[in-house]
Amino acid sequence: MNLTEICIIKRDGKRENFSPSKITNAISKAFNATGIAHQEELIDEITQRVINHFENPTIGVEEIQDLVETELMKVQPEVAKKYIIYRQWRNTERDRKTQIKHIMDGIVAIDKNDVNLSNANMSSHTPAGQMMTFASEITKDYTYKYLLPKQYAEAHQLGDIHIHDLDYYPTKTTTCIQYDLDDLFERGFHTKNGSIRTPQSIQSYATLATIIFQTNQNEQHGGQAIPAFDFFMAxxxxxxxxxxxxxxxxxxxxxxxxxxxxxxxxxxxxxxxxxxxxxxxxxxxxxxxxxxxxxxxxxxxxxxxxxxxxxxVRKDTHQAMEGFIHNLNTMHSRGGNQVVFSSINYGTDTSAEGRMVIEELLKATIEGLGTRGEVPVFPIQIFKIKDGVSYSEADYKRAMEDFDAAMEGKVEFETPNFDLFLKACRTTAKALFPNFMFLDTPFNQHEKWDASDPKRYRYELATMGCRTRVFENLNGEKTSLGRGNLSFTTMNLPRLAIEARIKAESMSDCQSQDAIERLAKEIFISSVHDMAVFIAEQLYTRYQYQRTALARQFPFMMSNNVWKGGGNLNPNDEVGDVLNQGTLGIGFIGGHNAMVALYGQGHGHCQKAWDTLYEAVEEMNHVADEFKQKYHLNYSVLATPAEGLSGRFTRMDRRKYGVIPGVTDRDYYVNSFHVDVKEPITIVEKIKCEAPFHALTRGGHITYVELDGEAQKNVKAIAKIVKVMHDEGIGYGSINHPVDTCHNCGYKGVIYDKCPICNSENILRMRRITGYLTGDLNSWNSAKRAEERDRVKHC
Missing domain, CATH: 1.10.150 (DNA polymerase; domain 1)
Structure with a gap:
């Protein structure tokens, strides 16, 4: 066939004359990307082989590229792989040009899609919410094209990894922070429009705490937390x-x-x-x-x-705590009616003042919001369990002997705050908060903690409610105060397992299932290591970019020394080493799904699956340790709290590998190391299964259990569950149970289809998503709604 007669049909339908040089150039690029040089004769030969397949005078671009892939696979599989990756990358880039328009149209039309529902704490259909969503999507596109190194942008867009908060990437900001409120209150602080003196009453303390939350929220993209609320308010x-x-x-x-x-x-x-x-x-x-x-x-x-x-003063304190809760649920810190993602840690201040703060806080939480006592979504509350302070085995036994009397304050306890622990359990049974942090779990302990130290809270771990943990520190004091997470990136664990299984099946000469599984495991662990290294380097690249931010970009956080060390900077100084006390998180999702891909069953009841998942997370830790030494930065492994991500990887892997039962056949991947939400498992079994993973995920973790029925009628059960968590070495845990309210008549309880009082179907269903609460499941994305429907109750 005469080459001059061949016509190429482009993707947009246009036609142009065929040019062999375009095939030759594309193949040459693939060879160069593989590091193979001086292969002009072979490249020309491959080009000719492709042309020899032409049977008609017209041929499409995609057909030609398919032929190039086929011929490259015959002679140079590694080059073929580079060509395929580049081709997919180019396709992705072309798709984005039309995809952005499609996304923008969806925002304008306020479609109920996963772009608009990526954050259950934001109303994306409001004008300000729409503007934020527009900005978010355009900024992500800018980041892909101009800021991310190609290999990281490609890996994100292809679904190998997920770089979190890409829309905030250009701003160079950090994720979250734990406030040293005592320092801020004693020195006073300033905002854009003036200075704030040291507060002189509990009302002022509580009000200024909300102002600090609200002000700093706009200088970071994640949450804010107070690590010792009781000490600071006392x-x-x-x-x-x-x-x-x-x-x-x-x-x-x-x-x-x-x-x-x-x-x-x-x-x-x-x-x-x-x-x-x-x-x-x-x-x-x-x-x-x-x-x-x-x-x-x-x-x-x-x-x-x-x-x-x-x-x-008790009345004043109650009003202050009531105002604190109401403010944090009504003050919008960003567009889209988004309130501050706020958390508070407490439970170990034994002073009369600190105890009064928590007593009244818990009362105000139970009373709830408004005239009908709606459950407060924020702040996320975390009660610290500390042996000898808020817990002891002896006190637990006393309480269990006559629980009603203990709840009524008729039992004497040896630990000063055990009564607060019982009140915390009662509040959890009604309002889902507080969650529980276990300070005596070995990896949560601090060697400097001293019961006689009035500022011992400096050496107590505190957490973000969503689970992000900041404690160990290579570059300063081991503490949670004045520090936060810099960024985190998540690996697609199920994809690594799927690929490992496919490769093992193709490589194994033996048809033995055991042999295939052993080889698949070996490949899987190796790929987890490689991906963790890849992510660690990506995190370092982002850290290097964040360092170039100017202090004046964060006028509240830096100039007020909220982020420790920032107060020493001039406005035009780069933040530089001030950030090196932050953490970098290597995250993962879909441990259960990955094990099903390897073994056909998850790790909840399969020992070899559990062992493999544990070994995989250990391997991530080995990489984190390597990079701590390499860059002297606080790398850690994070059990990713996936909200927007929960369905993204699944959709991409279903397109790539098809429907794999137990792996890609749902709308979501199960979070981190969690047992499958659909798997029947007892409370004790679930806690025992997940607890060992907490020691490996120092960047953050959580274990939760799902209860059926009205937990407020069985506070004793809450206390028993917390004891199991304490005894099994859980670092941070929570207890989920249904909290439903009828909008029409105000009835509260477990409501199935209709209100048992007025038959209304207008029901507020309070549920936990990743760490915080929301009472409108319609604000959840499709993946998290599917996950919530699948959650089985644990007994």
Whole structure:
């Protein structure tokens, strides 16, 4: 056939004359990408072989590329692989040109799709929400094209990895942070429009905490957390108490027609009233100090004043906690009605002030929002379990002997905050929060923790509610305060397993199932190692880019020393080494699905699957350790909290490999190392199965169990579950159960199809997604809705 007569049909339908040089150039690029040079004769030969297949005077571009792949596979399989990858990459790039238009149309039309529902904490159909979604999609496209090195952009777009928060990549910001509120409150802080003095009451402490949350939210793309809420708020309670004592004494003397020097009175109270529950000796010292200044009170009069002040401050504290919760559920920090992704850790302050804060916080959480007591979505609350402080085996046994009496406060406990633990369990049974953090699990302990240290919270692990964990530190103090995650990237674990199984089946001469599985496992573990290395380098590339940010890009976080070290920077300084105390997370998803791909069953009840998944996560840790040494940065392994990602990998792998039962046949991959949400398994079995993985995922983890029925009627069961978590070495755990509310009549309880009182189908169904709550499942993406439907109850 005369080559001049051949016509090429392009992808857009246009025609052009055939040019052999285009085939030759494409093959040459594939050879060069493989590192094979000086093969001009072979390239010409392959080109001619492709042309020899032409049978008609017209041929499509895709047909030609198929022929090139076929001929390359015959002589140079490695070159063929590079050609195939490049071809797929080019196809992806072409698709994006039309895909962006399709996405934008969906945003304009407020379609109910996974782009618009990528964040259940945002209303993407509002004008500001639409603008944020527009910006997000366009910024991702900009990142792919101009910022990401080609190999990482390609791996993300092909579904080998998922680089989280790509829309924030150009901003160079970090993910999340744990606030040192004590430092901020004592120094005061400034925002764009003014400075804030040290607060002087519990109401101000709580209000300023919400302002800090709201202000810093716009300088990071993830969540914000307070690591020791009880310790930080306690000073506000004491200051309020002191103010009430002063005003009460002034009023009392005024009623008697006597004048008191209020300045002296304030100084005396501040000096001698160091607790809202002073001891008898402290009261005597206070009376003597008053008498020295001619402020004469009897012991009974002082007792009455202190009692009234205590009662008033409890009311003030309750209102402050109520306001704190209401503000965090109503203050929009970003467009799309998005409230602050906020978390608070507490439970180990044994002072009367700190205990009062938590007592009133728990009461306010149970009372809920509005007139119908809706369950608060934020803040995510985490109760710290600490032996000798908030928990002991002896106290647990006492409580179980007469649980009703224990809940009513009629049982004496040896640990000062065990009663708060029981109240936390009761609150969890009603409002799903708090979750539970176990400080005595070996990997959560700190060698510097000392019960007598008033600032011991510095050495207590705190977590983001979604599970992100920041504790160990190569470049500074081992603490959660003033630090956060820099970025994290997730590997597609099921894809690695599918590929390993396919390769093992093609390589094995023996048809023995055991032999194939052994080879597949070997390939799988090796590929996990390689992918972890790939991700670690990608994280380092992003870190190097983040370092170039200027301090003035984060005016609140850096200039107020919220991120420790930032306060030493001038506005035009690069943040540089200030970021090296942050963490870099190597994440993974779909452990269960990966094991099904290898063995036909998950790790919930299959020992060899469990062993393989454990070995795979260990391999990720080996890589994290290697890169800690290589770059002296805080690499860790993260059990990824997948929301938007939960269905992305699955859709891509189903297109690539077809429907594989138990692997790609659902709309989602199961999160990290979790047992399949559909698998029947007892509470104890699930906890025992997942607990060992917590020690390997120092970047963050969570284990949850699903309860049926109304948990608030069985608080004892909540306490028993927390004990199992404590005993089995869980690092961070939560308990899910249905919390339903009828919009029409306000009935609360487990509601199936219709309200049992008024037959309404207008039901608010509060459920947990990745770590936080949401009461509207319609705001969840399709994958997470499917996952929620599949969740079995554990018994």
């Amino acid at each position: 000073k506000g309670v004491l200051k309020s108490f002191q103010k009430v004592v002063v005003s009460s004494i002034s009023f009392y003397f005024d009623m008697k027609g006597m004048e008191v020097d209020e300045a002296k009175l304030q100084a005396l109270v501040k000096q001698h009233v160091a607790s809202i529950a002073p001891s008898e000796d402290e009261k005597k010292i206070l009376l003597a100090a008053f008498a020295d200044q001619q402020i004469n009170l009897t012991a009974d009069e002082l007792e009455h004043i202190l009692k009234k002040a205590y009662s008033q």
